[in-house]
Amino acid sequence: TTPVLPLDLLDLDSLLTDEEREIRAVVRRLVDDKVRPHVAGWYETGHAPVRELARDFGALGLLGMHLDGYGCAGSSAVAYGLACMELEAADSGVRSLVSVQGSLAMYAIWKYGSEEQKQRWLPGMAKGELIGCFGLTEPDHGSDPAAMATRARRDGDGWVLHGGKMWITNAPVADVAVIWARTDDGVRGFAVPTDTPGVSAREITGKLSLRASSTGELTLDEVRLPDSARLPAAEGLRAPLSCLTEARYGIVWGALGAARDCLHTALAYAATRTQFGKPIAGFQLTQAKVADMALELQKGFLLALHLGRTADRGALRPEMVSAGKLNNVREAIAIARQCRTILGANGVSGEYPVLRHANNLESVLTYEGTSEIHQLVLGQRLTGLAAFS
Ligand code: FAD
Numbered sequence: 515t516t517p518v519l520p521l522d523l524l525d526l527d528s529l530l531t532d533e534e535r536e537i538r539a540v541v542r543r544l545v546d547d548k549v550r551p552h553v554a555g556w557y558e559t560g561h562a563p564v565r566e567l568a569r570d571f572g573a574l575g576l577l578g579m580h581l582d583g584y585g586c587a588g589s590s591a592v593a594y595g596l597a598c599m600e601l602e603a604a605d606s607g608v609r610s611l612v613s614v615q616g617s618l619a620m621y622a623i624w625k626y627g628s629e630e631q632k633q634r635w636l637p638g639m640a641k642g643e644l645i646g647c648f649g650l651t652e653p654d655h656g657s658d659p660a661a662m663a664t665r666a667r668r669d670g671d672g673w674v675l676h677g678g679k680m681w682i683t684n685a686p687v688a689d690v691a692v693i694w695a696r697t698d699d700g701v702r703g704f705a706v707p708t709d710t711p712g713v714s715a716r717e718i719t720g721k722l723s724l725r726a727s728s729t730g731e732l733t734l735d736e737v738r739l740p741d742s743a744r745l746p747a748a749e750g751l752r753a754p755l756s757c758l759t760e761a762r763y764g765i766v767w768g769a770l771g772a773a774r775d776c777l778h779t780a781l782a783y784a785a786t787r788t789q790f791g792k793p794i795a796g797f798q799l800t801q802a803k804v805a806d807m808a809l810e811l812q813k814g815f816l817l818a819l820h821l822g823r824t825a826d827r828g829a830l831r832p833e834m835v836s837a838g839k840l841n842n843v844r845e846a847i848a849i850a851r852q853c854r855t856i857l858g859a860n861g862v863s864g865e866y867p868v869l870r871h872a873n874n875l876e877s878v879l880t881y882e883g884t885s886e887i888h889q890l891v892l893g894q895r896l897t898g899l900a901a902f903s
Contacts, residue, residue, distance in 0.1 A: 619646025
């Protein structure tokens with residue numbers, strides 16, 4: 515179970531409400547019960563029980579947690595962030611499942627879908643009975659989705675989709691794929707039932723990161739859809755980018771969970787590992803490491819909480835989320851690697867979560883906008899010049 519050590523040097527917990535602390539405790543219990551005992555095994559085999567987990571998370575209201583109506587919990591951004599932190603303290607892949615379901619697939623339908631699409635998909639997705647994925651990235655187009663090659667062309671009253679998406683979380687298990695495609699009028703989104711003829715998904719195997727998450731390649735081969743599958747309110751690339759801002763916000767919190775778990779593990783290890791006749795926790799170099807890491811964790815928490823409170827008063831801007839993702843993932847990966855050194859050789863063993871977290875964070879650093887792209891977003895904001903367009 516989650517060890518309790520005094521990481522909260524600055525008593526930042528006092529900034530949370532009782533209700534927020536209670537939600538965190540409930541998610542932590544679920545994670546301790548359903549995820550932690552098994553996750554190292556899922557990581558090792560490269561298979562997580564996605565459907566079972568989705569039902570467990572759905573029963574607790576974690577899927578589409580921050581959305582209103584259609585069976586969603588309608589909780590605050592801060593509560594959602596705290597949930598992401600607890601989930602990712604177990605494994606980034608498990609948090610990815612929740613982020614993609616709630617903040618990418620469900621959010622896209624909730625924000626841009628028709629009433630019929632919302633009724634059809636959202637209640638089942640909130641319960642975890644239906645799984646969604648979000649297909650933006652393609653084999654040849656990642657950071658620059660404006661160059662996407664997947665096309666949607668008019669066919670009578672309907673559409674024909676053709677192309678392929680790559681690195682799509684949950685694609686191999688999804689019931690519905692939110693697909694972004696180029697039309698003569700610009701980028702449009704479609705809620706595509708994955709049993710539609712022409713849709714196929716292949717599991718990407720051999721990942722050395724996020725192994726407890728299902729990632730796939732989606733092929734769309736002349737997929738015929740009625741116009742009712744198009745998300746009517748989604749016009750242009752702004753729509754998928756707004757979904758990414760939602761999911762990225764959860765990562766700002768989630769990454770801290772992975773880092774916290776590493777620091778807990780390293781502190782517990784250092785307290786009992788004896789070299790040169792004393793616990794390695796007593797050496798000054800170890801203490802410098804843990805002090806610096808605890809400070810970065812607390813600063814990251816303040817940043818995440820600030821973004822959450824700002825979101826809850828409706829004032830969150832995309833570049834703020836870029837700042838949060840850039841900082842917190844960068845610091846989390848540095849913490850994970852530093853904790854790895856404290857565990858010595860045991861740090862490379864799957865018996866401890868530290869290298870698993872570090873490896874997972876490599877994906878987190880890349881998806882939802884790479885660090886470099888977020889630097890460019892901030893650079894554009896600071897200089898008024900877009901370096902990447
Ligand atoms: P590229 O865009 O080719 O970038 C390669 C390198 O070049 C990076 O370092 C990048 O920062 C740098 N670079 C690119 N352009 C510039 C520039 N202008 N200036 C400076 N540097 C630049 N996508 C989805 O749509 N849905 C998903 O569910 C999803 N899940 C994922 C799950 C996993 C495990 C992973 C690893 C990825 C997932 N992705 C998903 C894809 C992810 O969003 C992309 O990998 C990401 O956007 C980067 O694209 P790319 O890999 O093509 O890298």
